Amino acid sequence: MSKSAPTASVLTANRLGDGVVVFLDFQGAWSEVLAAAAVARTPDEVRALQDRGAHDASRNLVVEPAIVEVRETTSGLVPVRYRERVRAAGPTILADVPGYVAPETRERTPHAEAA
Amino acid sequence: MYRYDEFDAEFVRQRVAQFRDQVNRRLSGELSEDEFKPLRLMNGVYLQLHAYMLRIAIPYGTLNSRQMRRLAHIARHYDRGTGHFTTRQNLQFNWPKLVDIPDILEELAEVEMHAIQTSGNCIRNVTADHFAGAADEVADPRPYAEIIRQWSSLHPEFSFLPRKFKVAVTGASRDRAAIQVHDIGLRLKRLGGGLGFAVYVGGGQGRTPILAKLVRDNLPEADLLSYLEAVLRIYNLHGRRDNKYKARIKILVHEIGAAAFAAQVEEEWQRIRDSVLKLPEAEIRRIQAYFAPPAFDTRPHKTSLDASDRDFERWVTRNTCTHRQPGYAIVTISLKPIGGIPGDASAAQMDAVADIAERYSHDEVRVSHEQNLVLPHVRIEHRREVYAALKAARLAEGNAGLATDIIACPGLDYCALANARSIPIAQRLSERLAARQHEIGELKIKISGCINACGHHHVGHIGILGVEKRGEEHYQLLLGGSAAEDSALAAITGPGFGPEGIVDAVEKVVDRYLELRADAAETFLAAYARLGAAPFKEALYAAA
Amino acid sequence: MPLLDVASEAAGSNASEARPGGPHVFADRVWRDGEFHRDAWVYAGEGEPLPDAPTILSKSRWLAERERLRERGAPLGLRLEPGERVDDIAADLVRFALIALVFPKFVDGWAFSLARLLRDKYRYSGELRAVGEVLADQIPFMRRVGFDSFEVTHAPTRRALAEGRIVEVSMHYQAAWDGAPAGGKRPWLPGR
Numbered sequence: 096m097s098k099s100a101p102t103a104s105v106l107t108a109n110r111l112g113d114g115v116v117v118f119l120d121f122q123g124a125w126s127e128v129l130a131a132a133a134v135a136r137t138p139d140e141v142r143a144l145q146d147r148g149a150h151d152a153s154r155n156l157v158v159e160p161a162i163v164e165v166r167e168t169t170s171g172l173v174p175v176r177y178r179e180r181v182r183a184a185g186p187t188i189l190a191d192v193p194g195y196v197a198p199e200t201r202e203r204t205p206h207a208e209a210a
Numbered sequence: 211m212y213r214y215d216e217f218d219a220e221f222v223r224q225r226v227a228q229f230r231d232q233v234n235r236r237l238s239g240e241l242s243e244d245e246f247k248p249l250r251l252m253n254g255v256y257l258q259l260h261a262y263m264l265r266i267a268i269p270y271g272t273l274n275s276r277q278m279r280r281l282a283h284i285a286r287h288y289d290r291g292t293g294h295f296t297t298r299q300n301l302q303f304n305w306p307k308l309v310d311i312p313d314i315l316e317e318l319a320e321v322e323m324h325a326i327q328t329s330g331n332c333i334r335n336v337t338a339d340h341f342a343g344a345a346d347e348v349a350d351p352r353p354y355a356e357i358i359r360q361w362s363s364l365h366p367e368f369s370f371l372p373r374k375f376k377v378a379v380t381g382a383s384r385d386r387a388a389i390q391v392h393d394i395g396l397r398l399k400r401l402g403g404g405l406g407f408a409v410y411v412g413g414g415q416g417r418t419p420i421l422a423k424l425v426r427d428n429l430p431e432a433d434l435l436s437y438l439e440a441v442l443r444i445y446n447l448h449g450r451r452d453n454k455y456k457a458r459i460k461i462l463v464h465e466i467g468a469a470a471f472a473a474q475v476e477e478e479w480q481r482i483r484d485s486v487l488k489l490p491e492a493e494i495r496r497i498q499a500y501f502a503p504p505a506f507d508t509r510p511h512k513t514s515l516d517a518s519d520r521d522f523e524r525w526v527t528r529n530t531c532t533h534r535q536p537g538y539a540i541v542t543i544s545l546k547p548i549g550g551i552p553g554d555a556s557a558a559q560m561d562a563v564a565d566i567a568e569r570y571s572h573d574e575v576r577v578s579h580e581q582n583l584v585l586p587h588v589r590i591e592h593r594r595e596v597y598a599a600l601k602a603a604r605l606a607e608g609n610a611g612l613a614t615d616i617i618a619c620p621g622l623d624y625c626a627l628a629n630a631r632s633i634p635i636a637q638r639l640s641e642r643l644a645a646r647q648h649e650i651g652e653l654k655i656k657i658s659g660c661i662n663a664c665g666h667h668h669v670g671h672i673g674i675l676g677v678e679k680r681g682e683e684h685y686q687l688l689l690g691g692s693a694a695e696d697s698a699l700a701a702i703t704g705p706g707f708g709p710e711g712i713v714d715a716v717e718k719v720v721d722r723y724l725e726l727r728a729d730a731a732e733t734f735l736a737a738y739a740r741l742g743a744a745p746f747k748e749a750l751y752a753a754a
Numbered sequence: 755m756p757l758l759d760v761a762s763e764a765a766g767s768n769a770s771e772a773r774p775g776g777p778h779v780f781a782d783r784v785w786r787d788g789e790f791h792r793d794a795w796v797y798a799g800e801g802e803p804l805p806d807a808p809t810i811l812s813k814s815r816w817l818a819e820r821e822r823l824r825e826r827g828a829p830l831g832l833r834l835e836p837g838e839r840v841d842d843i844a845a846d847l848v849r850f851a852l853i854a855l856v857f858p859k860f861v862d863g864w865a866f867s868l869a870r871l872l873r874d875k876y877r878y879s880g881e882l883r884a885v886g887e888v889l890a891d892q893i894p895f896m897r898r899v900g901f902d903s904f905e906v907t908h909a910p911t912r913r914a915l916a917e918g919r920i921v922e923v924s925m926h927y928q929a930a931w932d933g934a935p936a937g938g939k940r941p942w943l944p945g946r
Contacts, residue, residue, distance in 0.1 A: 111308065114258075115261060116261075155237065155239040178622060178629075178678075182259050186623035188551060191551055192292050193550070194557050195556075217940070221927070224922075225923050228921045231921040241910070245860070245891075363927050366928065367863075367867055367870050367895075367928075369866075370860075370861050370863025447867045451862055
């Protein structure tokens with residue numbers, strides 16, 4: 096990855112109710128998809144993102160808003176820090192987690208009977 | 211094992227109701243995140259890299275089949291079908307929703323489980339020897355762990371300590387509870403005509419690893435709670451709160467000196483030792499009665515080790531230990547499949563373990579601090595059925611204590627505190643060393659993804675610490691640590707390695723050990739003690 | 755009796771008004787005996803004149819003016835910050851009708867232990883007040899270690915107190931400072 100490419104910023108947080116990682120999108124909504132994130136390229140734009148993060152945190156929509164540096168590459172937005180790449184994409188070892196069921200396919204089982 | 215009485219059951223019910231109220235007030239905004247965070251931590255709710263994480267308490271690592279099945283149900287219904295057993299004998303779920311957690315806690319309360327004080331600056335899960343009640347010991351440490359658990363639950367004075375507080379208890383001369391790297395470590399011993407404790411204070415890992423100091427060698431069992439209360443009070447009054455990395459009791463003991471610390475505790479303890487906290491003998495016996503041995507089958511056993519199944523034979527050698535009761539064995543269930551994720555279990559595997567425990571282990575399972583499970587009471591002639599059942603569930607790896615029985619924290623794949631991933635390192639090492647693991651013999655490899663040392667890397671025979679170097683993952687290698695009664699802190703070898711390099715580095719260390727060991731009976735740790743670090747550093751860093 | 759300041763209410767339910775030692779928004783800020791009271795006490799900082807009213811002093815001021823204050827008629831109070839000791843003024847504690855212990859942040863739990871010592875070891879029987887960042891979820895713990903009054907400026911906590919909405923766990927595994935029965939049968943607790 097070219098270290099000389101300029102970086103941009105996106106705003107991330109976790110949804111309060113379920114903890115899912117989200118990014119502020121161009122409509123001002125919180126999306127689970129990094130590719131949809133609104134990109135800030137100037138200090139003023141970054142400040143606007145930070146203000147929006149603080150505002151939505153105080154409105155109890157999200158927790159721990161933070162600015163994430165990204166590079167805009169031909170394959171999309173890529174976070175600069177490795178940690179943020181893992182955070183955006185999910186654990187790198189999910190294929191090896193025994194019994195892992197991705198959320199869309201999870202079956203709901205009824206409330207446990209008292210044994 | 212302990213059974214809740216009405217008091218205990220009502221306590222947990224009320225705590226669930228209280229937490230439900232706290233969650234609702236957070237969702238409505240009546241509580242800010244800053245106000246809510248310590249409260250949710252006191253109920254084991256973290257915010258991790260991808261989601262919330264719920265840490266469920268398994269007191270002194272003991273549970274029955276009904277409880278294990280409930281954990282499997284929660285994994286299926288509220289999480290993503292899987293859970294992780296930790297180095298403090300707890301269970302973690304990585305994907306619960308905050309809005310669901312009160313319901314999860316309610317379902318746990320139905321089977322006498324909870325998530326109380328599994329995080330936060332309070333007294334955490336009291337851990338104990340995972341072979342308690344089955345191995346040779348002075349006495350079962352778990353009744354004392356249970357007494358401490360109760361006394362420490364929502365303790366009004368000690369719920370906002372300078373930092374977290376971890377207690378471990380052992381009753382055996384072989385320390386399987388790592389007591390010397392705990393804030394308080396307790397070793398049961400005979401005292402006069404009865405029982406007492408050697409009390410160690412101020413051990414811990416993390417940024418400044420320190421072995422605990424023996425602060426009182428002879429504490430009568432009746433004085434257990436009053437002495438602990440004195441220790442906690444001195445800590446709560448004088449522990450540092452200005453710097454998160456200097457806030458553990460180990461720093462206080464280090465800064466004022468063990469003797470001065472012991473004197474302060476002694477002064478306060480003498481004042482309160484005859485207060486209500488003095489444990490009546492009848493109460494100790496009452497709690498001990500819950501941990502009485504099960505109704506063992508006392509018929510003589512038939513040993514007929516059929517040597518035709520090499521894997522079974524190896525599994526018996528590595529994963530079963532002598533039980534104090536003739537005719538029985540202690541069985542270790544490895545949660546370390548070759549190339550797998552240490553400590554993880556699927557809901558189906560949890561159910562399988564529950565079935566096996568109910569049928570073959572007097573309905574009891576243990577969680578070890580090495581991220582494995584234990585069936586404490588298995589009749590010797592049932593070993594083959596148990597092995598077959600475990601094998602069907604992919605839980606029959608015969609690698610207990612071997613190089614592929616690796617401890618790894620969740621690391622950067624899950625944890626918001628981590629600097630590097632630990633799980634893939636564990637997987638690659640496991641794959642690399644599997645073919646030679648029996649030849650290598652006992653070797654405890656422990657991997658942490660950050661300085662907080664949840665992987666216990668400071669006390670690994672081989673320890674690995676993940677750090678961040680110029681935005682990339684980097685790993686330090688440490689050698690010669692031990693969590694057992696010969697406690698020692700591992701020493702760093704030199705410059706660190708990248709993700710590929712660290713796997714090669716460990717292999718070089720192993721190669722050098724095999725080359726230089728006196729014989730196959732000399733373990734890595736013994737060889738390291740004899741040879742020192744030099745030959746290993748040379749293998750790692752000398753120009754090829 | 756007005757409990758809440760409308761202006762601070764509008765600032766948002768997350769706003770915490772706690773400013774130890776600073777200007778107070780609420781007049782009726784002391785919760786005691788099941789209701790809010792006007793604070794009868796005044797804090798006299800370093801160098802400030804002592805009013806003819808119940809006055810709280812810091813420990814350093816007390817030590818400096820102890821002799822001079824022998825003649826004083828109006829009640830005296832003591833305010834302690836985290837880390838301060840009382841063993842060196844143990845004989846003086848009986849002079850104080852009130853002792854205030856500071857929680858600079860609600861997570862700083864030092865005062866829980868000092869409260870225990872004041873009640874259990876020094877047998878202090880005056881008013882023991884929690885000041886600073888005093889929030890709803892810590893108040894039940896504070897009561898159990900011996901606090902009997904609370905300076906509360908955090909709006910949601912004031913509402914919760916006024917409405918009797920603080921959710922406690924009434925089953926206690928530890929004895930309360932006054933030996934009150936804890937509602938259970940643990941033999942090491944009183945009231946068995």
